[in-house]
Amino acid sequence: MNLLFNGRNRVTSGYRLPERPDHNGLDIVGDDSKDILSPVEGVVRSSTIVTNKSDATWEWGNYIRIDDKNGNRYYFCHMASRAVKAGDGVKIGDKLGVMGNTGYSFGAHTHFEMRKPDGKTRLNPAEFLGIPNKRGTYMNQKNGWGQKGSDWYYYENGQAARGKWVKDKGFWYYLGTDGKMMTGLQKIGGKLYYLNERTRGGLPKGAMLQTDGNGVIQL
Numbered sequence: 001m002n003l004l005f006n007g008r009n010r011v012t013s014g015y016r017l018p019e020r021p022d023h024n025g026l027d028i029v030g031d032d033s034k035d036i037l038s039p040v041e042g043v044v045r046s047s048t049i050v051t052n053k054s055d056a057t058w059e060w061g062n063y064i065r066i067d068d069k070n071g072n073r074y075y076f077c078h079m080a081s082r083a084v085k086a087g088d089g090v091k092i093g094d095k096l097g098v099m100g101n102t103g104y105s106f107g108a109h110t111h112f113e114m115r116k117p118d119g120k121t122r123l124n125p126a127e128f129l130g131i132p133n134k135r136g137t138y139m140n141q142k143n144g145w146g147q148k149g150s151d152w153y154y155y156e157n158g159q160a161a162r163g164k165w166v167k168d169k170g171f172w173y174y175l176g177t178d179g180k181m182m183t184g185l186q187k188i189g190g191k192l193y194y195l196n197e198r199t200r201g202g203l204p205k206g207a208m209l210q211t212d213g214n215g216v217i218q219l
């Protein structure tokens, strides 16, 4: 699933719940990243702020509207800043802006709202995102290993670890600056390490087996 923020997405107010039936969107706080990422592919129809308070849209502060290919509308409100402009095409995962507290808002968050092409009929954004429509913290991506093609990545708080060691089930692994798990003989931090090239004898692929004579760790 693709949520609005990398890592933890904390829903502070749900969509039309009994305690707040006129709340037509989800309020979401990014706890690990303030960057709002598009959960949908489409075209930016609005990227603006309304300051005239006779227009109720002022409550949204800096907001962006994206329309998908079916004309459904997606609104992202209260941004601190906007990273796309009207007419831009966006893909899933593109940065739309930074979470903020503009408009009628009390504390930095994003009000995420969805409407049908008629511009009036509301849709349940929790259903679209694939998360429960209630308060809680939902991860953008599971922690641990994930594979793309033949490459392995290690996710922490929904983000691929890059340029660092990680320890998993007793073994150390190294993720390159591109996030890919490294294998074979590698010089890391000025020292040589051997990272298992294929799973065998109970040793997983990528696991650090030993260092050379200059290494700190020896089997």
Ligand SMILES: [Zn+2]
Binding pocket: 013, 023, 025, 026, 027, 110, 111, 112
């Ligand atoms: Zn809201």
